[in-house]
Amino acid sequence: MPKIKAFAGYLVNAARAKQVVSPAYDSVSPQQRRQFAEANPQNFLNTMRLLEDFPADARPTQSQLLSSNKANLDKLLDDGSYEKLKTPCLFVYQLGSGAHVQTGVVCEIGIEEYEKGLVRKHENTRSDKEDLLTRYQKVVGVSSSPICLAYSQSDAIDDYVARLIEKPDDLEFISEDGAEQVVKQRVWRIENSVEQQKLIALFSKIEVTYLTDGHHRAASGYRYAEMMREQHNNRGGNHGDEPYNQLLVALFPDNQLNLLPFHRCVKDLNGLDETQIVAALRACFAVKKLRGQTAFDASQHGEFGMYINQNWYRLNVLPQCIEQTDPVNSLDVTLLQNLILEPIFGIKDMRGDARLDYIAGVSGDAGIKQKCSEGWKVVFACYATSIEQLMKVADADLLMPPKSTYFDPKPRSGIFVRLK
Known part of the structure; x- marks a missing residue:
C-alpha cells in the first residue's frame, strides 16, 4: 500500500x-x-x-x-x-x-x-x-x-x-x-x-x-x-x-x-532578569554569549539560540538531560519545553498559553526581529525536526508537540x- x-x-x-x-x-x-x-x-x-x-x-x-x-x-x-x-x-x-x-x-x-x-x-x-x-x-x-x-x-x-x-x-x-x-x-x-x-x-x-x-x-x-x-x-x-x-x-x-524549524517566542521574562535566566539555563545547558552576533542558526540537534535584550546566546543541551531512546522526549521542541519554557518561564500549555507564540523558520531572521519589535521579550531559535524523527514518532503511534515541523x-x- x-x-x-x-x-x-x-x-x-x-x-x-x-x-x-x-x-x-x-x-x-x-x-x-x-x-x-x-x-x-x-x-x-x-x-x-x-x-x-x-x-x-x-x-x-x-x-x-x-x-x-x-x-x-x-x-x-x-x-x-x-x-x-x-x-x-x-x-x-x-x-x-x-x-x-x-x-x-x-x-x-x-x-x-x-x-x-x-x-x-x-x-x-x-x-x-x-x-x-x-x-x-x-x-x-x-x-x-x-x-x-x-x-x-x-x-x-x-x-x-x-x-x-x-x-x-x-x-x-x-x-x-x-x-x-x-x-x-x-x-x-x-x-x-x-x-x-x-x-x-x-x-x-x-x-x-x-x-x-x-x-x-x-x-x-x-x-x-x-x-x-x-x-x-x-x-x-x-x-x-x-x-x-x-x-x-x-x-x-x-x-x-x-x-524548517518553528521558533518559540515568549512575551515576558516571568519576573526574572537576563542574568537569572542564564544562571537557570546552566543546569541543563552549556551557555555561551555570542558577542556582536546579529543572527543565529542552530547547527545540530540539541542546540538552541536565545535572543534576549538584543543579545544572542548559544545553548547546547547537556547529554545527560536528553532521553535518547524516547522519540518524543528527545525532540528539540520537547527539550525546549521541558527544560526551559516550563521550569524557567512557567509555560505549561504549549497550545493555549498567550505568553507563547511561534515563528516559522521560513521567515528567517526578519521574522524574529519583527516579533521582538512587537514587544516579545525572548526568542528561542530551534534546530529543525528531521523526517526520520517524524517517522519514528508516527511509527510508535505517538504525537509531537504543537508546531514541531514546518515543511x-x-x-x-x-x-x-x-x-x-
Whole structure:
C-alpha cells in the first residue's frame, strides 16, 4: 500500500494559473488572507474564506460564508479558469524554491488507508477545526488542497517519475503571492492507462505513508466519509469507490522534503532578569554569549539560540538531560519545553498559553526581529525536526508537540479541483 488511484475533476487553466492558484493557506495570517483575497477576487482563496479573515464587526454568519465560498467556486469552474478532465488522471507535481526541488505524485487514495493506520500521523487535531472542514466539504463540496504524505524513497519510483517528466509539462508557473518565498510549480498530466498502472504497481510496494501536512483535512475527510456512508447505506448503496470515500493526496519521497524549524517566542521574562535566566539555563545547558552576533542558526540537534535584550546566546543541551531512546522526549521542541519554557518561564500549555507564540523558520531572521519589535521579550531559535524523527514518532503511534515541523515549500491550493 498505498493503492493510488486516478481521479476525475478539474485542472487549472495554464493561462490563468498564476492569477487563480492560492497561497498556501496556513502560511499567511488572517489579516494577510483578507487583504490578498480582496485584492485578488479571481483567486481560489475566495472559495476557502474563514470567519477569522473578517473584522469582528463585519463578519458574515458561517452559513453565509460557506454559501459565498460555494458561489465563488462555481464561478471559477464556469468562467474558463479550469479545464474539466476528460478522463481520470494521475499527476506529477513539482515544487521548486531556490536550490530545492521536490517531485511528487498527486492522486486519490481510499479513506480505508487512513482508517487502518496505513497513513501515519504525528499531530493532534482540534475537533472544532474538524467540524468546520467537514461542514465545508458538505456545503462547498470540493477538495482542492492535496494532503501531503511522505513515503520511504524508492529508486524504482524515482526512475519512473523521472521518465514521465521528460515530456513537456502541462502547467508551469511561478507563485508570487506574498508568501515568504517564490515557488516554481510544474504539473504533468498522466492520463495514459499503461503509465497509470505502472505507477499504481510501484506505489503498491510502499508499506506505509506519513502525514506531513494536512492532519485536519485528513481527519475531516474521514468524518465526512462516515457521514456520507451512513446516508448512502440508509438508501441501500455504499460501494467504496465514491468520491467521498477517497482522499486527495500528494505523495513525496522522504529524502526530497525540506523541513524548517518553528521558533518559540515568549512575551515576558516571568519576573526574572537576563542574568537569572542564564544562571537557570546552566543546569541543563552549556551557555555561551555570542558577542556582536546579529543572527543565529542552530547547527545540530540539541542546540538552541536565545535572543534576549538584543543579545544572542548559544545553548547546547547537556547529554545527560536528553532521553535518547524516547522519540518524543528527545525532540528539540520537547527539550525546549521541558527544560526551559516550563521550569524557567512557567509555560505549561504549549497550545493555549498567550505568553507563547511561534515563528516559522521560513521567515528567517526578519521574522524574529519583527516579533521582538512587537514587544516579545525572548526568542528561542530551534534546530529543525528531521523526517526520520517524524517517522519514528508516527511509527510508535505517538504525537509531537504543537508546531514541531514546518515543511517548505508547501503545495498550493486550487491547482487540482475534485468534487466530492
